[in-house]
Amino acid sequence: MSKPHYDLEHHVKxxxxxxxxxxxxxxxxxxxxxxxxxxxxxxxxxxxxxxTQAYTRGCEATVVRLVYETPPAEDEAWDNTENVEWMYxxxxxxxxxxxxYADAFSQDTLETEIPExxxxxx
Amino acid sequence: xxxxxxxxxxxxxxxxxxxxxxxxxxxxxxxxxxxxxxxYRAYTRPSHDIGGERDVSIxxxxxxxxxxxxxTFVTCExxxxxxxxxxxxxRRRQNVDVGQTQYLGLPYYGRWxxxxxxxxxxxxxxxxxxxxxxxxxxxxxxx
Numbered sequence: 367m368s369k370p371h372y373d374l375e376h377h378v379k380x381x382x383x384x385x386x387x388x389x390x391x392x393x394x395x396x397x398x399x400x401x402x403x404x405x406x407x408x409x410x411x412x413x414x415x416x417x418t419q420a421y422t423r424g425c426e427a428t429v430v431r432l433v434y435e436t437p438p439a440e441d442e443a444w445d446n447t448e449n450v451e452w453m454y455x456x457x458x459x460x461x462x463x464x465x466x467y468a469d470a471f472s473q474d475t476l477e478t479e480i481p482e483x484x485x486x487x488x
Numbered sequence: 489x490x491x492x493x494x495x496x497x498x499x500x501x502x503x504x505x506x507x508x509x510x511x512x513x514x515x516x517x518x519x520x521x522x523x524x525x526x527x528y529r530a531y532t533r534p535s536h537d538i539g540g541e542r543d544v545s546i547x548x549x550x551x552x553x554x555x556x557x558x559x560t561f562v563t564c565e566x567x568x569x570x571x572x573x574x575x576x577x578x579r580r581r582q583n584v585d586v587g588q589t590q591y592l593g594l595p596y597y598g599r600w601x602x603x604x605x606x607x608x609x610x611x612x613x614x615x616x617x618x619x620x621x622x623x624x625x626x627x628x629x630x631x
Contacts (some may be wrong), residue, residue, distance in 0.1 A: 369612050374571030386575075409493045413532045415580050420500060420533065421540040424493025443580035445573075462489065464540070465498065 377447070387436040393450035394435035397482070403429045404488035405456065407480065415443045418484050421463055426488045427456035430477065438481040451482040498540075504530045505542040535591040536583035557597040564604050573607055581607060 381389045399405055407422045417439040433453045436442070441449060460467045460474040467474070503526050523531075567573055573581075582603040583591060590599065608614045 372571070372611055376571070377574055378569065378571055406490065409490065409496075412534055412537065415534055415584055416537070419539045420497055420537050423497045424490030426489055439576055439580075442574060442576035445577055 377445075387434045387453075390435045390437065390447075390450045392435070394452045394482075397432055397452045399429050399452075399454060399482070399485060399487075401429050401431065405429060405454070405485040406488040408484050408486055410484065415440055418480050419478065422458065422478070422480065425458060425462050427458045429454050430457045431455040433479055436481070438483060453479050453481055454485065455479050456485075499526070500529055500533075501540040502542065504533060504538075506530075534584040535586070535588040536579075553597075556601075560597045560601045560604065564600055567604060567607065572611060572613070577607075578603065 377386075380386075404426055405428075406426050407418065407424060409423045410416075410418075412418070412420065431454070433455050435450050435452055437447045437449060438451050441447065455477055456479070458476045458478070459472075460476055461469075461472050463476060564578060568575060568578070578600075582599040586594070586599055586602070590602075594602070605619060609616050609619060
C-alpha cells in the first residue's frame with residue numbers, strides 16, 4: 367500500500383492574512399433563506415460527525431442573521447472544503463425545544479448557528 | 489413542527505443519558521437483532537452532542553491551566569499552521585472519534601494531547617512503533 371500525499375499548504379495559503387471563515391467569502395452562492403424566514407431543522411443522520419445539535423431536529427426556528435460562509439463542519443472535519451455553505455444564526459423558542467420548559471418563561475429563546483443544508487422551509 | 493421527529497429526539501436524549509462509562513452487563517459482539525434502533529442511535533451518535541441529556545449537576549471549580557496544558561495547546565496550533573490538520577478535524581478527533589468513554593473519562597487537554605499524537609500516526613508522520621519507543625524512552629527518565 368502506498369502512502370497518501372497530504373497537501374500541507376493549501377489551507378495556510380488560503381487563510382493566511384485573511385482568516386477563516388473570511389477566506390471562504392463569496393464561495394457559497396446565493397443564500398436559500400433570508401432574515402425573518404421560518405425554517406425547520408432536518409432529521410439527517412449524524413453518524414461520525416456533526417455540530418448540529420440533536421435537540422434542534424424537527425424544530426422550527428427563525429433566521430436572525432446570515433453569519434458567514436464556510437464548508438459545513440461535517441465536510442471540514444475531513445478537510446473537504448470545496449462545498450461552501452451559508453451559516454445561519456437561528457432563533458428557537460425554548461418552549462418548542464423542551465416540553466417541560468416552564469410556562470412562566472415562555473418568552474425565552476435560544477440562538478445557535480446551523481449550516482444551510484440542515485434547513486428546509488417551515 | 490415535526491411531531492414524529494421531536495418524539496424521536498426527546499426519546500433519544502432520554503436514552504443517551506443512560507450511557508455512562510461503567511460496566512453494567514456483558515455486551516460482547518451482540519447479534520444484529522439484539523441491537524435496538526435506540527441503542528444503535530445512541531452508540532453511533534457524536535459523543536460531544538450532549539445538549540439536553542439528563543444528568544446530575546457537577547461542582548464548578550476554578551482551575552488555572554498548567555504548563556503541560558499550555559504546551560499541548562501550542563503543539564496543536566503549530567500542527568494546524570503546518571497544515572497537518574484544521575480546527576474542525578482537531579475537534580472531530582478529540583471530541584467525537586475518542587468515543588464516549590474517553591470523552592467523559594479523560595481531562596480536556598488529555599484528549600488534545602492524545603489526539604495530537606494520533607494524527608501524527610494516522611497521517612504517517614511517525615510510526616506507532618516510533619511513538620511507543622519514544623513514550624518508553626521518556627517514561628524511563630522518571631523511573
